[in-house]
Amino acid sequence: MKVWACRWTVRRCWHTSPQGHQVEKLALEWGARVAAVVDKDLSLRRLKLATPSAKANDELVETRWLAPDPGLLILCEILAGVQADLIKAFGGIAE
Numbered sequence: 192m193k194v195w196a197c198r199w200t201v202r203r204c205w206h207t208s209p210q211g212h213q214v215e216k217l218a219l220e221w222g223a224r225v226a227a228v229v230d231k232d233l234s235l236r237r238l239k240l241a242t243p244s245a246k247a248n249d250e251l252v253e254t255r256w257l258a259p260d261p262g263l264l265i266l267c268e269i270l271a272g273v274q275a276d277l278i279k280a281f282g283g284i285a286e
Contacts, residue, residue: 225273233281240266 216236217229228236278284 221273221276224269227273229277235277240269 215231218226219229220226224240226237226239230236
């Protein structure tokens, strides 16, 4: 099942009531890059990131100071997208 207006896909849903009206945990997948479980307190558990591709690393390494860990930059960019889409999926932040 696709979550409305974002890139999240629901993989599994754990219920606490016999009628299935209250969700305890929600396993989600963001594209093919990130899998996570959202707990009842809206914290992310079991966050799994796909390893960045070598091609993406090669494109990022333009200067010598980036050479040691371009994968970290890619993962930070992925997590920024995950955060934005997750906030959007749960209705945004109240001002």
